Amino acid sequence: QKEVEQNSGPLSVPEGAIASLNCTYSDRGSQSFFWYRQYSGKSPELIMFIYSNGDKEDGRFTAQLNKASQYVSLLIRDSQPSDSATYLCAVNGFTGSRNDMRFGAGTRLTVKP
Amino acid sequence: DAGVTQSPTHLIKTRGQHVTLRCSPISGHKSVSWYQQVLGQGPQFIFQYYEKEERGRGNFPDRFSARQFPNYSSELNVNALLLGDSALYLCASSQLDGTYNEQFFGPGTRLTVL
Numbered sequence: 001q002k003e004v005e006q007n008s009g010p011l012s013v014p015e016g017a018i019a020s021l022n023c024t025y026s027d028r029g030s031q032s033f034f035w036y037r038q039y040s041g042k043s044p045e046l047i048m049f050i051y052s053n054g055d056k057e058d059g060r061f062t063a064q065l066n067k068a069s070q071y072v073s074l075l076i077r078d079s080q081p082s083d084s085a086t087y088l089c090a091v092n093g094f095t096g097s098r099n100d101m102r103f104g105a106g107t108r109l110t111v112k113p
Numbered sequence: 114d115a116g117v118t119q120s121p122t123h124l125i126k127t128r129g130q131h132v133t134l135r136c137s138p139i140s141g142h143k144s145v146s147w148y149q150q151v152l153g154q155g156p157q158f159i160f161q162y163y164e165k166e167e168r169g170r171g172n173f174p175d176r177f178s179a180r181q182f183p184n185y186s187s188e189l190n191v192n193a194l195l196l197g198d199s200a201l202y203l204c205a206s207s208q209l210d211g212t213y214n215e216q217f218f219g220p221g222t223r224l225t226v227l
Contacts, residue, residue: 004155031212031213032212032213034215034216036218042220043201043203043218043219043220043221044156044203044218045218046215046216046217046218049215051213088155088156090155092212092213093212100158100161100169100171101146101158101216102158103148103155103156103157104155105153105154105155106154106155
């Protein structure tokens with residue numbers, strides 16, 4: 001089992017739709033969870049972080065965390081073509097270390113006008 | 114405020130050579146982490162430094178080393194380069210040490226080993 005696994009892409013949604021990105025992690029002791037957006041040829045850009053079970057909303061983005069299921073997701077409402085990018089799920093606190101952030105391979109999202 | 118800066122932007126080396134990559138964190142940030150990102154994969158953790166001390170190390174060979182300076186900037190050194198070291202090397206800074214600190218990435222250094 002991969003340490004951080006994201007739903008296989010690519011994911012394609014029409015403009016204005018909701019895009020749903022999923023991530024599972026293997027270490028139950030993981031403590032903090034991040035979503036990064038990476039445009040082609042660029043570095044990752046932090047868009048959301050979540051530490052507690054439940055939902056966290058920021059504008060069009062909602063992060064959801066369920067530690068019991070070891071599952072974290074990102075919803076993008078009213079998707080725009082500018083949201084087209086690779087979305088990386090990152091998990092910190094692996095193996096009890098505070099400083100060992102593990103990334104998934106990413107899900108490529110395309111928003112079609 | 115300036116973000117994380119890295120130099121050089123691109124680098125071409127041959128097998129067996131040595132390379133030094135540099136990173137300056139966001140002003141006020143004391144922690145620097147290094148990652149390697151191979152095409153099609155997520156970043157892989159190499160090192161984390163806080164207040165000049167190594168606080169975390171990923172599963173990389175001893176050819177990889179790093180240090181942090183009193184001004185919180187950092188260097189990543191890679192010796193005896195292999196073709197497989199070709200990747201985007203990312204530096205990320207965070208304000209403090211610990212799990213609950215958001216990390217912000219620099220633009221990266223694209224290393225090509227021939």
